[in-house]
Amino acid sequence: MAGVELKLLGTWASPWACTVRIALHLKALSYDYVEQDLDNKSDLLASNPVHKKVPVLIHNGKPISESLVIVQYIDEAFASNGGSSLLPADPHERAVARFWAAYIDDKIITASWKQAFSAKTEERLERTKQMLEGGGGGGGGGGGGQRVCSKGKPFFGGDSAGYLDVVLGGLLSWLQGTEALCGVEFFDAARTPLLSAWAERFGALDAANAVLPDVGRLVEFAKVRRAQQAAGAQAAAAKN
Ligand SMILES: N[C@@H](CCC(=O)N[C@@H](CS)C(=O)NCC(=O)O)C(=O)O
Structure with missing residues (x-):
């Protein structure tokens, strides 16, 4: 769409980012997807200083945070896109x-x-x-x-x-x-x-x-995170 610049900050494994991306696809909107490194939050500090979390949608330079808010925003801002509204009319x-x-x-x-x-x-x-x-x-x-x-x-x-x-x-x-x-x-x-x-x-x-x-891929990711957490807990216990 002319004059519309959409950028989404997300991580591949985030269900909240997936929700927003699915909404963007259903609304037939093109966007730049920028995978975030949650250990280095420079983009997030600037665009979501309160929660510092993904997803963040940046529409023509203006950031919107929180997946439920973002999906409602997409539905309102691009009401005529993608056939029907995501939210009911009534x-x-x-x-x-x-x-x-x-x-x-x-x-x-x-x-x-x-x-x-x-x-x-x-x-x-x-x-x-x-x-x-x-x-x-x-x-x-x-x-x-x-x-x-x-x-x-x-x-x-x-x-x-x-x-x-x-x-x-x-x-x-x-x-x-x-x-x-x-x-x-x-x-x-x-x-x-x-x-x-x-x-x-x-x-x-x-x-x-x-x-x-x-x-x-998600299962492997969860296994690695679980192992990291278990190792962290063990190290903390050994300190005490
Ligand atoms: N309520 C938020 C939840 C978002 C959230 O928890 N995102 C996680 C990734 S799945 C995050 O960015 N975590 C960063 C952190 O906790 O440091 C939403 O709906 O957007």
Whole structure:
């Protein structure tokens, strides 16, 4: 688009950066992607001085931080791009989408990110499973995450991927990596049929394929980080 300069600061493994990149792809926006070194945050100090985290979207020189804020910004600033809006038009439906996005971000993405790097803990994995199924022990009848992808539509956003799809979808490779790493099953055709079908559909989108990291690479990355953390903890214990 003429006069539009978009730059995204991210890291390949960040689910939050993936969420923003998927939104940019769905909106058919070209952008320069700049991989960040989180041990050397010079770009981030300048563009996200409060949190110093990726992702940061820089639109014509102006930075925007926090993935959920960025995705909403993209949807508003480029409303006519990519066919349909990511957020629903109806104010109540928008509020509901924002509610679930905050829930997914807080209860699932942040927890999964931490969990991937710490030793396997049954309780934490079980909690993530329950959150995906629908918040606090949703198992059994399969309410929950199911609840969000109801209405017989292929995506949370309806007939095409929308805000919630992008928010949870950015984490898809990590959830699959955690399944491989920890021997759990988040997407189970019998227990969570709607969610499992959604994961397959979302993973098959061009935008997801273009962005989501390879699950094997993530698993190796998590193993290295876990080993580094364990070595750090051992060294700290030996000092005391
Ligand atoms: N709430 C933030 C979370 C972003 C975040 O935690 N990013 C991590 C990478 S995945 C980061 O930049 N960490 C840098 C650090 O903690 O030093 C968002 O939604 O954008």
